[in-house]
Amino acid sequence: KTIDIQALIDSKNGQVTPSIYTDPEIYELELERIFGRCWLFLAHESQIPKAGDFFNTYMGEDPIVVVRQKDGTVKAFLNQCRHRSMRVSYADSGNTKAFTCPYHGWSYATNGDLIEVPLEPRAYPQGLCKSKWGLQEVTKVASYKGLIFGTWDENAVNLEEYMGDMAWYLDGVLDRREGGTEIVGGIHKWTIDCNWKFAAEQFASDQYHALFSHASAVQVLGAKPEDEQKALGSGQTARPVWETAKDALQFGQDGHGSGFFFTEKPDANVWVDGEVSDYYRETYPEALERLGEIRALRLAGHNTLFPTLSWLNGTATLRVWHPRGPNQVEVWAFCITDKNAPEEVKAAFERSATRAFGPAGFLEQDDSENWVEIQKILRGHRARNSQLCMEMGMGNEKIRDDGVPGITNYIFSETAARGFYQHWANLLSSQTWQEAKAKTDAYQKTLVENSKE
Ligand code: FES
Known part of the structure; x- marks a missing residue:
């Protein structure tokens, strides 16, 4: 059968057919046309500082090894031996002079060249053209302020153009301080039994869920109503953030999405340790100078760079949603902090990120529970063919005049979700980047x- 992808997404009327989360044929098309064409996050520069340093990751389901070259540039290769398809690099990361396949011992230099074949004259008396059988190199690799990305599509637009206005939002994490960022500690990796798009879409678009899904965490960890009341004094009533924030917005464009409140307080984030709050307050003047008031004051922003790189401002979690079939996603969660932050603050960032958004994090669990249950419900024939409502904030999109770029809406809207799925459908139904x-x-x-407006 041929799937009519565009018929499953009706962004003009705010509807989506949930078979997009379960259909194996759609999943295969995603591997080819989303993960085979988009710019995907590979690694942070700080993870591979020296020549020979490597880091193993994935582009979709394809294993990829990212390697620092002798000249300081970065290359990425399919981690697949050209002989019989074995993985040539096993460690999560490390430093090496060569990658040697554990099956029959073919050896590849860090630039991907096949350099050694055991018993070559006896095994290949007819001759073996080794230059033909180097590792397959990821077509384009580029960096943006410390983050390394790759794409298989030679016709893909360049990375800056791909990011578009989303770079302005990403700078809120990457460019707060002189010296940029680094990854702190290890990477948490775990699987969730749900389609990758639930996670990527929620981080792009959905602040709405936090009021309800995270209500118990807010009650336990947020400011206590009685404390707020005490701070306010009698005669005034404590009010929720969406009433007290200076402003709040959602951005959705080119499949990417972001959203945040901005407040009067640079340290206002209920999920983090005291050291982190102090750090935000102390470094606010520098952030203000580099980023301007709106980004320096943003609170707990959610973000997805299409398709699968997500992060949360304030909590310092950056994650990739690696697809694992239509019904599973593998999360890789990194802790990203300012490189010039004191060591004790970096440790506090790591603790905070792990506590809230590690595999057992109290907020992470709230989210996963929803997605896993939805995926189960979509095993039903009727359920996966019944349209879902994606109408929030339709028609209220606007271009702001205060320096915030791109298509925006109020924070409680689904502009970014509609944009995410429309761009997704456009990529799946197009032969070329330009057409999509x-x-x-x-x-x-x-x-x-x-x-x-
Ligand atoms: Fe790698 Fe044979 S599969 S050497």
């Missing part, structure tokens, strides 16, 4: 023209 981009541009043009 033209469709996404046309959708976004209509969106802004039809908005009320």
Whole structure:
């Protein structure tokens, strides 16, 4: 059968058919046209500082080894021996002069060249053209402020163009301080029995769930109503953040999404240790100078760079949603902090990120529980073919005039979700990048023209 992808996504009317989360045929198409074409996060520069340093990751389901070259550049290769398909690099990360396949011993230099074949004259008396059988190199690799990305598509737009206005939001994490960022501690890896899009979409678009899904955590860890009341004094009533914040917004464009409140307080984040709050307060003047008030004051922002790189401002978690079939996702959660932060603050960031968003994190569990249950419900024929409502904030999109770039809406909206799925459908239904981009541009043009402001 041929799937009509566009028929499953109706972003103009705010509807999505949930078979997109379960259909194995759609999943295969995603591996080819999303994960085979988009710029995907590979590693942080700080993880591979020296020549020969390598880091193992995935692009979709393809294993990838990222390697620092002798000249300081970075290359990435499919971690697959060209002889009989074995993995050539096993450690999560390390330093090496060569990758030697454990099956029959073929050996590859860190630039991917096949350099050694055991018993070569006897095994290949006819001759073996080794230059033909080097590791397959990821077509394009590029860095943005410490984050290394790769794409298999030679016709993909360059990384800056791919990120578009989302770079402005990403800078809120990467560019707060002189010296940039680094990854602290190890990487938490675990699987969740749900489709990868639930996670990526929620981080792009969904602040709405936090009020309800995380209500118990907010009660336990947030400011106690009686304390707030005491701080306010009699005659005033404590009010929720969406009423007290200076402003709040959601951004959704080119499949990417971001959202945050901004407040008067640079240290306002209920999920972090005291050292982290103090650090935000102390470094606020530098952040203000580098980023301007809106980004320096953002609180607990959620973000996805399409398709699978997500992060949360304040909590310092950065994660990749590696797809593992239509019904499972493998999460890789990194802790990212300012490189110039004191060591004790970095440790506090790591503790806070682990406590809230590690595999047993109290907020992570709230989210996973929802996604896993939904995936179970979608085993039902009726359930996976019944349209879901994605109408929140439709028609209220606007272009702001205060320096915040791109298509925005109020924070409680699904502009970014509609954009995520529209771009997803455009990529799946297009032969080329240019064709997909033209469709996404046309959708976004209509969106802004039809908005009320
Ligand atoms: Fe790698 Fe044979 S599979 S050497």
